[in-house]
Amino acid sequence: MVRLSIIALGLLYALSNTLGVVADTATLTDPAIDGTISVGFSNVNITAILAEAEKELGVNGTVTDNLPDDSYGAPGTTITTRDLEKLQELRKRTSGTGIFGAIACLSLKLLFSSKTATVGTPNYNAWNNPSFWSATTYMTPTCVFRPTSALDVSLALRVILLTQADFNVVGGGHSAIKGWANTEDGVLIVLSGLTGVNIKTGYVEVGAGERWGNVFTELDKKKLMALGGRMSTVGVPGLVLGGGISYLTNQHGFVADQVENFQVVLANGYVVSANKYLNPDLFRALKGGSSNFGIVTRIDLRTWPCPHGVYSGQLYFNDRSEYPKIFDAVYNYHTVGALSDTQTHLISAFVYVQIPGIGGLHMGAFTAFRNLSAPISATNPGPGTALAEIVHLNPTVRDASTLQVRPYGTQAIELGAGDAPGLRQDMRDFSVYANRALYEELFLLWESVMIPKHGNKAGFMGTIAFQPITTTAVAAGVARGGNSLGLEGNTKTMAIINLTHQWADPKDDTEILKSLDELLGLAIALAKAKNSYHPYYYLNYARKQDNPIGSYGTAAVNRLKGVSRFYDPCRVFQDRVSGGFKIPGL
Incomplete structure (x- = not known):
């Protein structure tokens, strides 16, 4: 097979930009690309843009004097990692990185005047803090860049690469960790402009700026369903890249397992597809490897018919005397029911909430779900046998529940309706093997x-x-070809124990977080004492101090290291993205 050289790849990519088509570069696996960065971009002289930004800032030559001679934006020109050493040394020599962020932001403003917002402009506030679920994540980036296409992201990453600026990326912003999807200095890339739910035969193309509520609403119109978030307000890319738990996980695996294709912008600006045929190593890495390899701009998800809808809803238990029976039902579902009816799902949550004027309220808040393969009848009752124990535990609770036959997506919308952005939030988790006594x-x-x-x-x-x-x-x-989560070989049910807390006053942060750290330590010790501890951390719930990618195991981590070295040889997503769970030991 004839393989294209890196110069030919650059020419192909430049041609694709001229024609308005994104190139799917299957030949990216050519070893010649290792360590090579393309700086060409059709009809854009990046060096001239950088020079103008430097001039306006009064820092002439700060970056441009360190660029390789061939970096004037001609299609097909390349520089190697060795050529970037001067830029990397410049970053080390300069006190702080604020100047690099300023050059990058002004360059983006010159290139994308309506898509780049700086401090003090209306869009800066509109695009920044409202993008985040938790007030604990608010920061003040040098600028906010809101692309509307993968090509916007491509050009922005080339500018960011050459300026040596820090940056970060936010999809739905449903994290409580400060700095995980935001930055105090540099460029914040907000993906909310990358919208679109394009339904195809057997799959759906979803823009990375979408939230699950809109995705499911569009699928419901066609009586289709896909694995996705269980709350409508959660963003698409973060959930998928962390693995993703769905109402359909028991039957079809994690959300990432049912991805057909990722469209990804690499650090060098290439827009590539990652699937089982094109860049399959990157494809597997993205299924749980988080934001370590590029910026995902579109996700194609497998779909299934949903002609009969689903039977689902919420159950609220407020009688503490029932809790022992509830824990029996939860354990029985985990170890028997979920295995006998894989089309079911159960979120078992115990909640304490402080209600002004009323006081504290304790309750069990459960979400029961069953995909209906046939209409409900006397021989096919809504909960089936798997959920019958918990649903029928208390007739009063059942009769007051929201259980009903409904379109698939409406359950996520119902659960998302109670999500309250703007409060102080904390999420953390750990895993155990199913153990009824331990649960209680x-x-x-x-x-x-x-x-x-x-x-x-x-x-x-x-x-x-x-x-x-x-x-x-x-x-x-x-x-489906495996993922990055390292759970292969599990021989019995495990459970993710998720702790989620919210409060209003930032003055309470220190005390509450201290108690949560104490609680997590005691809980893990208890699980270990009962020989029920599992080392896996679900990335989308993990706290900052934990190492979810490391919990995937040596084989998975080594695969991720290799993929990162190949697709991001300059370590852009390891060193220049200020937050997120990184690949340990890389």
Whole structure:
């Protein structure tokens, strides 16, 4: 097979820009690209733009004097990692990186005047803080860049690469960790302009700026469903790149397992497809490897018919005397029901909420879900046998629940309706093997550590949730070519223990976070004492101090290291993106 040289790839990419078509570069696996950065971009002289930005800032030559001689933007020109050493040394010599962020932001403003916002301009506030779920993540980037196409992202990354600026990327912003999708100095790339839900035969193309509520609303119109977030307000890319748990996970695996294709902009500006045929190593890495390899601009998800809808809704238990029976039902579902009816899902959450004028309220808040393969009838009751125990535990609760036959996407919309942006938030997790006694002891531990000390604080709400990952879910991922999560070989049900808390006053941050750290340590010790601890951390819930990618195991981490070295040889997403869970030991 004839293989294209890197120069030919550059020419092909430049031609594709001229024609308005994104090139899918299957030949990216050519070893010649390793260590090579393309700086050409059709009809754009990047060096001239950088020079103008330097001139306006009064820092002539700061970056441009260090550029390689061939970096004037002609299609097909390239520079190697060795040529970038001068730029990297410049970054080390300069006190702070503020000047690089300023040059990058002004360059982007010159290139994309309506898509780049700086401090003090109306779009800066409109695009920045409202993009984030938790007030703990608010920061002040040098500028906010809101692209509307993959080609916008491509050119922006080339500018950022050459300026040596820091940057970060936000999709739905549903993280509580400061700096994980924001930056205090540099460029914040906001993906909310990358919209679109394009339904095809057997799959749907989803722009990375979408949230799951809109995706499901469009699919419901066609009586289709796809794996995705269980709350409508969650963004698409972050959930998928962290693995993603869905109402359909028990049957079809993690959300990432049912991705057909990722459209990705690499650090060098190439726009590539990653699927089982094109760049398959990158494809697998993105399924749980987070934002370590490029900026995902579109995700194509497999779809299934949903002609009969789903039977789902929420159940609220407020009688503490029922809790022992509830834990029996949860354990039985995790170890028996979920395996006997893989089309079901159960979120088992215990909540404490402080209600002004009323006081503290304890409750069990459960979400039951069953995909209906046939209409409900006497022989096919809504909950089936798997969910019958929890649904019928208390007739009063069942009758007051929101359980009903409904379009698939409306369950995520119902659950997302209670999401409250703008408060102080914290999420964390750990994993255990299914253990009924442990579940109840973890609940009592959570309640004793968090409620007496913090239950009366303004806006406080605490949740401990038990979410099963069955062997069928893991096997579904293996059948689709594998992911990065390292769960292959599990022989029994595990459960992700998710702790989510919110409060209103930043003055309470220190005390609440200290208690949560204490709680997590005690909970993990308890699980280990009962020989039920599992080392896996679900990335989308993990706290900053934890190492979810490291928890995937040596084989998975080594694969991720290799993919990162190949597709990001200059370590742009390891060193210049200020937050996010990185690949350990790279």
